[in-house]
Amino acid sequence: MTYGSNLIQANLNFTINRGDVFVIMGGSGCGKSTLLKHMIGLFQPAEGDILFQGQSYFSATSEKQLEMRKRWGVTYQGGALFSDKSLAENIALPLEQYTSLGRRSIRELARYKLSLVGLAGFEDYYPSQISGGMAKRAGLARAIALDPEILFFDEPSAGLDPLSARRLDELILQLRDSTGATIVIVTHELASIFAIGNNGVYLDAETKTQLDTGSPSDMLNHSRHNTVRAFLSRGEYSGESAKGAEPQPLHADRRAGV
Amino acid sequence: MNQATLTIKQLSDTEIVVTLNGSWTIGADIPGQDELASKRTHGQSGTLLFKAGDHFCWDSRLLAYLMACQANTQCRFDLSGLPDDVGDLFRLANAVPANKAQPTRKRSLAGTASQWITHVGDGVINFLAFLGELALTMVRWIAGKGSARWLDIVSFCHQAGPSAIPIVSLQSVLVGMILAYLGVVQLRQFGAEIYVSDLVGVGMVREMGALMTAVIMSGRTGAAYAAQLGTMQVNEEIDALTTLGIKPMDYLVLPRTLALLLMMPLLTLYSNVLGMVGGGLVATSMDVTWLMYLHQLREAITYTDILTGVIKSVVFALLIAMAGCRAGLACGRSSAAVGQATTNAVVTAIIYLVVADAGLNILYFKLGV
Structure with missing residues (x-):
């Protein structure tokens, strides 16, 4: 992944299994959000590929890409709600685009999705009239409008108080359990990482590659990299050479079979 | 308010004692850095031992002064003669080495013309x-x-x-x-x-x-x-x-x-x-x-x-x-x-x-x- 000639991350290789809660973690500025934007097809990787159910997204035709996108839901850091539309209209937009439902059914669906995230009764509010945490939840409601198979979250708990962050985590788990969706989360909140993640990847800003992949608790206890263990234990673990950890043999490509 | 002054005493070839007197605070008049620099005889190495003198008081101004002095010399700074807080803050400020790289400038004089042409071309x-x-x-x-x-x-x-x-x-x-x-x-x-x-x-x-x-x-x-x-x-x-x-x-x-x-x-x-x-x-x-x-x-x-x-x-x-x-x-x-x-x-x-x-x-x- 690069920004112009600026290398962000290289040699990434990981697999996300169906039903996982997959956490992309790492220090600030290591390229977590950038990786997510590649995974949802906003940026094209400079090299390598991203596979979704064995199919490459970037070499697919635009119809195929659209087909894949409809099966993904994305929640953005600030919610990214359309500010000129009410919450119900925000959620209705994908439904209007891809289904032939009538106005009434769309409105009912929007109301149902909003009540899933605890915002029943806020259908006619505009994004500027609700709080940041509510906007995030509304963004989640829009992301699940089309019952996606994969849900992507960009820093869901950033800027939320601990209690709301925890409620959001619980909500994510409940949605995973009841809809069977796979969850991919970018976060550096340790509490969230351990509470909900069962798989993940650690990106390092210094070596510009992934240091480890696997479940967060495994990584905490058994990672070969001191940086990863230090990160996951909030700095309490420090091996002899926390900084000099050699990256393990690099992987040849960076395929992410989703 | 007491005028901030410093006295410098050469103990040995490598050791210099600097005594800070008066008020080293924001709003006070403090000696320039060159005063310290000019009086250092063996300027390039050695230890500067700072001590608190008469009516000594301090705030961020002192630390900014010390940081600026440090940037101009290779001497080691020994702050044990100053209040502990000064030493702690000084260590904290030096904990992460300063970034050496300059932020990339968008425009240099030499490159302006060619940049302008590529800019128009891109447009x-x-x-x-x-x-x-x-x-x-x-x-x-x-x-x-x-x-x-x-x-x-x-x-x-x-x-x-x-x-x-x-x-x-x-x-x-x-x-x-x-x-x-x-x-x-x-x-x-x-x-x-x-x-x-x-x-x-x-x-x-x-x-x-x-x-x-x-x-x-x-x-x-x-x-x-x-x-x-x-x-x-x-x-x-x-x-x-x-x-x-x-x-x-x-x-x-x-x-x-x-x-x-x-x-x-x-x-x-x-x-x-x-x-x-x-x-x-x-x-x-x-x-x-x-x-x-x-x-x-x-x-x-x-x-x-x-x-x-x-x-x-x-x-x-x-x-x-x-x-x-x-x-x-x-x-x-x-x-x-x-x-x-x-x-x-x-x-x-x-x-x-x-x-x-x-x-x-x-x-x-x-x-x-």
Whole structure:
């Protein structure tokens, strides 16, 4: 992944299994959000590929890409709600685009999705009239409008108080359990990482590659990299050479079979 | 308040004791760094041992001073003679080594000319790419596959049409009057004031009506488009649309462009009429009656003239919408970027307008219309 000639991350290789809660973690500025934007097809990787159910997204035709996108839901850091539309209209937009439902059914669906995230009764509010945490939840409601198979979250708990962050985590788990969706989360909140993640990847800003992949608790206890263990234990673990950890043999490509 | 002073005592070749007296605080007068530097005999290595002297008090000013001194010397600083807090803060400030790399400068003098040329080159390429994409989007829409909604188009038409009428009216009447004054003064010398109708009529219909309306609209609507799309870019709304599988080109750019394409010719015709009224106000104040003025207008203007103006306005509408939407979509992720996108939209729109107007005039001349 690069920004112009600026290398962000290289040699990434990981697999996300169906039903996982997959956490992309790492220090600030290591390229977590950038990786997510590649995974949802906003940026094209400079090299390598991203596979979704064995199919490459970037070499697919635009119809195929659209087909894949409809099966993904994305929640953005600030919610990214359309500010000129009410919450119900925000959620209705994908439904209007891809289904032939009538106005009434769309409105009912929007109301149902909003009540899933605890915002029943806020259908006619505009994004500027609700709080940041509510906007995030509304963004989640829009992301699940089309019952996606994969849900992507960009820093869901950033800027939320601990209690709301925890409620959001619980909500994510409940949605995973009841809809069977796979969850991919970018976060550096340790509490969230351990509470909900069962798989993940650690990106390092210094070596510009992934240091480890696997479940967060495994990584905490058994990672070969001191940086990863230090990160996951909030700095309490420090091996002899926390900084000099050699990256393990690099992987040849960076395929992410989703 | 006690004057801040320092006394320096050389203990050995490598050890110097610096005693700080008085008040080393913000607002106090403290000795310059060179005082310390000049009195150091063996300046390049060794230890500086700082001690608190008489009436010593301190705040951030002292630490800033120590940091600045440290940057100019290789000496080791021993702060054990100062209060513990000073030592702690000094260690904290030095915990992370300073970044040596400079932030990349956007522009260097030597590179300016070549940068400017590539900038213009990129501009042309981007313009063509955007035009191509817009054309494809329009073809898709005409084939019934686009996702532009009529409701959106209607609301943008309202913004770009009826809401612009007051400002277009004012502008058109004044431009008509300006043209008339310009003509009357010259034509009076030949006693041919009546031909002011020709000047105002042809001037408005072929040139000023379309051009001035376009200038107003690029400041009004083009800038609004850039700001709307730019803000959406900042809020990640455009990313959200894309991941919902909705093309920003279809959903955001097309309805705006169509609205302008529909409204601009109408506004231009309206502007033509009001311009002639403005011209008439001036002409009738100088020995020309309304009847003569209108009669001469009918003689002067042909339908071809009106058509040339309308064609111009359609081209201008496309250019304004493109400049606005492209600047908005290319907007960065900060509030400053939105301002820049807006400026960019208006400036490029006006450049496009002038170039296109010149080009069209040459074309009309060659075609003999």
